[in-house]
Amino acid sequence: MGRIQLEQVTKSFGNTEVIHPLDLTIEDGEFAVFVGPSGCGKSTLLRLIAGLEDVSGGAIRIDGVDATELPPARRGLAMVFQSYALYPHMTVRKNIDFPMKMAGMDRAERKRRIENAASILNLTDYLDRRPGQLSGGQRQRVAIGRAIVREPAAFLFDEPLSNLDAALRVGMRIEISELHKRLATTMVYVTHDQVEAMTMADKIVVLNAGRIEQVGSPLDLYHAPRNTFVAGFIGSPRMNLITEDEAARHDAHTIGIRPEHIEVSDESGVWNGRVGVAEHLGSDSFFHVHETGLAETITVRASGEIGLKHGDRIFLSPRADVIHRFDAQGQRLP
Amino acid sequence: MATAHSRSAARLMMAPAVVLLLGWMLVPLAMTLWFSFRKYLPLRGGDLGFTGWENYSRFISSSSFWPSIQATLIIVGSVLAITVLLGLLLALLLDQPIWGQGIVRILVIAPFFVMPTVSALVWKNMFMDPVNGFFAHVWKAFGAEPVVWLSDFPLGSIIMIVSWQWLPFATLILLTAMQSLDREQLDAAEMDGASPLARFWYLVLPHLSRAISVVILIQTIFLLSIFAEIFVTTAGAFGTKTLTYLIYQRVLESQNVGLGSAGGVYAIILANIVALFLMRIVGKSLER
Numbered sequence: 001m002g003r004i005q006l007e008q009v010t011k012s013f014g015n016t017e018v019i020h021p022l023d024l025t026i027e028d029g030e031f032a033v034f035v036g037p038s039g040c041g042k043s044t045l046l047r048l049i050a051g052l053e054d055v056s057g058g059a060i061r062i063d064g065v066d067a068t069e070l071p072p073a074r075r076g077l078a079m080v081f082q083s084y085a086l087y088p089h090m091t092v093r094k095n096i097d098f099p100m101k102m103a104g105m106d107r108a109e110r111k112r113r114i115e116n117a118a119s120i121l122n123l124t125d126y127l128d129r130r131p132g133q134l135s136g137g138q139r140q141r142v143a144i145g146r147a148i149v150r151e152p153a154a155f156l157f158d159e160p161l162s163n164l165d166a167a168l169r170v171g172m173r174i175e176i177s178e179l180h181k182r183l184a185t186t187m188v189y190v191t192h193d194q195v196e197a198m199t200m201a202d203k204i205v206v207l208n209a210g211r212i213e214q215v216g217s218p219l220d221l222y223h224a225p226r227n228t229f230v231a232g233f234i235g236s237p238r239m240n241l242i243t244e245d246e247a248a249r250h251d252a253h254t255i256g257i258r259p260e261h262i263e264v265s266d267e268s269g270v271w272n273g274r275v276g277v278a279e280h281l282g283s284d285s286f287f288h289v290h291e292t293g294l295a296e297t298i299t300v301r302a303s304g305e306i307g308l309k310h311g312d313r314i315f316l317s318p319r320a321d322v323i324h325r326f327d328a329q330g331q332r333l334p
Numbered sequence: 335m336a337t338a339h340s341r342s343a344a345r346l347m348m349a350p351a352v353v354l355l356l357g358w359m360l361v362p363l364a365m366t367l368w369f370s371f372r373k374y375l376p377l378r379g380g381d382l383g384f385t386g387w388e389n390y391s392r393f394i395s396s397s398s399f400w401p402s403i404q405a406t407l408i409i410v411g412s413v414l415a416i417t418v419l420l421g422l423l424l425a426l427l428l429d430q431p432i433w434g435q436g437i438v439r440i441l442v443i444a445p446f447f448v449m450p451t452v453s454a455l456v457w458k459n460m461f462m463d464p465v466n467g468f469f470a471h472v473w474k475a476f477g478a479e480p481v482v483w484l485s486d487f488p489l490g491s492i493i494m495i496v497s498w499q500w501l502p503f504a505t506l507i508l509l510t511a512m513q514s515l516d517r518e519q520l521d522a523a524e525m526d527g528a529s530p531l532a533r534f535w536y537l538v539l540p541h542l543s544r545a546i547s548v549v550i551l552i553q554t555i556f557l558l559s560i561f562a563e564i565f566v567t568t569a570g571a572f573g574t575k576t577l578t579y580l581i582y583q584r585v586l587e588s589q590n591v592g593l594g595s596a597g598g599v600y601a602i603i604l605a606n607i608v609a610l611f612l613m614r615i616v617g618k619s620l621e622r
Contacts, residue, residue: 052521073527085522089540098536099526146526 002063002076002153002186003028004049009058011044011210018044019210021058026154026188026203028063031180034190035197035233036207042190043158045207049188050079050156062153073102078147079156082163084139086131086146092118093127096145103150110149117145120179137168144179154186161196173199194234198222206230228330231256237286237299239324244295252325252333259286259301261322266308269315273298275308289314363602370595377589389596398580403604406576409493410557410608414550416497421504421549422542426534428505429512439509446502450562457495458484458567488572495563500556504549511545512538551612558605577601 004026011019019041026032034042047053049060051072059068067075078099086095096117100110118124121141131139140160147155157176161169177200180187191197197204198218206213206221206229214226218234225231231239239256247255263269264287273292278285285306289298300316308314325333370389373382393399428439445453461468462483470480483491515538523533559578568574570583581601585594 047521050525052524072525077525079522079525081518081522083516083518085516085518087519087523087537087540089543090536098523098528102527102529102532146522150526 003061004154004186004188005061005064006045006049007059007061009045009048009060010056011041011048011053012056017056017210019048019056022210022212024205024212024215026186028186029184031177031187031189031200031202032205033197033201033203034188034205034207035192035194036213037233038192039209040207041210042192042207046079046156046158046188046190050077051075076150076153077156078150078152078154079158080140080143080147080160082159084131084143084160084163086139086142088131091128091130092123092134092142092145095131095142096149099146099150113149114145117148120148120182121145136164137172140164140172141175144176148183152185154188157187157189159190159192161191162193176200195236198234204234206233208233224332225256225324226332228254228256228326231324231326237301240296240298241326242294242296242298246294247325250323250325253328254326254330256324256326257318258322259299261319262298262300263317263319264300264302264306264308265315265317266306266312267315269317271298271316271318273314273316275310275312275314278309287314289316292316366595366598366602368595369591370599372592374591375589376591385592389592390599393584393593393596393600398575401573402575402577402580405489405574406558406578406604408489409496409560409576410554412493413496413500413557414553416493417500417504417553418546418549420497420501421508422546424501424505425508425512426538428509442505443502445498446500446506448499450499450560451566453499454495454563454566457491457498462491484568485572488568488574492563492567492574495567496557496560499563500553503553507545507549508542511542515541547612547615550615551609554608554612555605558601558608577604 006022006024008021008023009019010017010021022045034045036042044053048055051067051070055068059066061067062075062077087098090098093114096114097110100113114127115124118127121144123138123141123145126134126138126142131142134142143160160176161172164172173196176187176189180200189196189200201218203215204218204221205215208229213233214221214230216224221230221234225234225239228241232241235258237259239258240262241254241256243254247253271289271292271294273289276288276290276297278287283304285302285304285308287300287302287308289300292298298316300314327333371384371386373385373388374380375382424442428435428442432438448456459467464470464480464482467480467483469483473480481487519537520533523537528536560576561578561582564570564574564576564579565582570579575583577597578601581594581597584590584597588594
C-alpha cells in the first residue's frame with residue numbers, strides 16, 4: 001500500500017516561499033511524475049515527501065496516517081538519488097544490505113532479499129564489487145536494489161537518469177517502467193525531461209515556480225493543456241504559441257498549435273513562409289519557418305522525408321480541430 | 335611536449351634543483367655517519383681519531399637511552415590519540431551551521447600560528463606556574479592545593495602543550511575532509527534508517543580514514559623531533575628526555591659530537607621504522 005496525500009503543504013527557506021500551498025493525492029500503485037523546469041520546486045517537494053526536509057505548513061499523509069512529523073526512515077519510503085548516493089567503501093552486497101542491517105532484520109532474511117533483488121536487477125555477478133568498479137547503469141541498479149529490499153510503501157526517484165548517457169537512459173527508463181509493472185508499488189519520479197514524464201507516468205504533475213500547473217495523464221496534458229505553460233512544456237518539439245492578429249481571428253489572446261498538427265506543402269496552404277533551419281531525422285523532418293506574416297517563428301513536423309531545404313518557400317495549413325485557445329492570463333478557453 | 339629533445343632539456347633544467355636537494359640531504363647524513371665513528375670532543379682535545387663502534391655501544395648502553403625512547407613514544411602516541419580524537423569532535427562541531435562560523439574557525443586554527451617556544455613559555459609561566467599560573471588560581475578558587483604541573487605531571491604537561499599546538503592542524507584537515515562528503519550519501523543513510531551515530535560510524539569515519547592517516551603521518555614526522563617544548567619547560571628533567579633531547583645533551587652539554595652523532599643515526603633508524611609502519615597504513619587506505 002502506498003497512498004500519498006499532500007494537504008496544503010508549503011515550504012519556505014527563510015522568507016522565500018518555494019512551495020506555495022499545494023494539494024495532491026498520489027494513489028496506491030500509481031507512477032506519478034513531477035516535471036518542470038529547474039528551480040520549480042519538484043525536488044524540494046520530493047524531499048518533503050521523503051522527510052529529508054520539514055514542511056513549513058500543511059500535512060503529509062501516507063496510507064491515511066499523518067506522517068508530517070515522522071523521521072524519514074519511519075515513513076516506509078525508499079529513495080533513489082540523482083548521484084545514486086552509494087556508499088563508496090562498501091561492496092554492492094553491503095550497500096544493498098545496509099537499510100536492512102539498520103532495521104535489525106534477521107540475517108537469513110537479509111541474504112534472501114539481497115539475492116532476490118540482485119536477480120531482478122541482474123547484479124548477481126557484481127555483488128562483491130565496490131561502486132567505483134561499476135558503470136553508471138550498474139550503479140543505478142544498485143541504488144534501486146537498495147530501495148527494493150526495504151519493500152517500501154512507495155519509491156521516490158530524484159532525477160535518477162540525468163547522469164546517464166542518452167542510450168543508457170532509454171534502456172533504464174524501460175527497466176524502471178517494467179519494475180513498476182512487476183512490483184505494482186507507488187512510484188514518485190522527479191525529472192525535468194518531459195519525454196521521461198510522457199513515457200513513464202500514469203499521472204504527470206507539472207510544476208512551475210512552486211505551484212502545480214496541471215495534474216493529469218500524459219495524454220490529458222497533451223490534448224488539453226490547462227494553460228500556456230503546460231502547453232509549451234509538454235510535447236516535443238514545443239507547441240507553437242501564436243499571438244496578435246492570428247490569435248484574434250480565433251477570439252483568443254494566444255492560440256497554440258502543435259508542430260505535428262500543421263500540414264506541410266510546397267504548393268498551397270493557409271500560411272506561407274520560408275524555411276530557416278531544416279532538421280531531417282529520417283522518420284520525421286522538422287522545419288523552422290520564418291516570414292509567415294505571424295509574429296512568431298513556426299515549427300512544423302512532416303512525416304518521412306520531404307525535399308525542402310533552407311531558403312525554400314513552404315506552405316502551412318493548421319488543422320482547425322486541434323487548435324488550443326488561451327486567454328490573456330494564459331488560461332485555456334473552452 | 336614529450337619529444338626526446340624536450341625531455342633532455344627538462345632534465346637539464348631540473349638538474350640544479352635535484353643536485354641541491356640531494357646535497358642538502360646527503361652532506362649532513364654523511365657527516366653524521368662520519369662523526370659517529372670518531373672520538374670527537376671539541377673542548378677536550380678535539381678530533382681524536384676513529385673509535386669503531388664504541389659510540390654506538392656507549393649511546394645504547396647509557397641508562398638514559400631506553401627511557402628516552404619510551405618518553406618519545408609516549409609523547410608521540412598520546413599527542414596523536416588526543417589530536418585525532420578531539421580533532422574529529424571539533425571538526426564535527428565546526429561542520430554544523432552555526433552563527434559566526436568563519437570567526438570560530440579562525441579562532442580554532444589560531445594556536446597553530448604560535449611558535450612552539452612561545453606557546454611552551456606561555457603555558458609554563460601563565461597557565462602551569464604553581465604560584466601565579468591560571469590553573470593555580472582556579473585550584474585555589476576551589477580551595478584546592480595548586481598542582482605543580484611540570485614536576486608532578488611532567489610528561490602529561492608536555493603532552494598537553496604539544497596537543498594544544500597540533501589540535502588545529504588535525505581539526506583543519508579533518509574538517510575539510512568532512513566537508514567533501516557527499517550530502518546525498520548522508521540523506522540516503524537517513525532514509526535507510528541509520529541513526530546519527532550509525533551514520534558517523536558507517537559513512538563519515540570510512541570517508542575520513544584517508545585524512546586521518548595523513549594527519550597521523552605528518553604529525554608523527556614532526557612530533558618525533560619536538561624539542562623547544564621540552565627545552566623551555568623541563569629541560570629534559572623528570573623523565574621528559576626524548577631521543578632528540580638526549581642527542582642534544584650528548585652533543586652540546588657533554589660536548590661529545592661522536593656520541594651524539596651515533597644517537598642521530600639511531601634516531602634515523604627509529605624514524606624509518608615508524609615511517610614504514612605508517613606508510614603501510616596510509617597505503618592501505620589510499621588503495622580503496
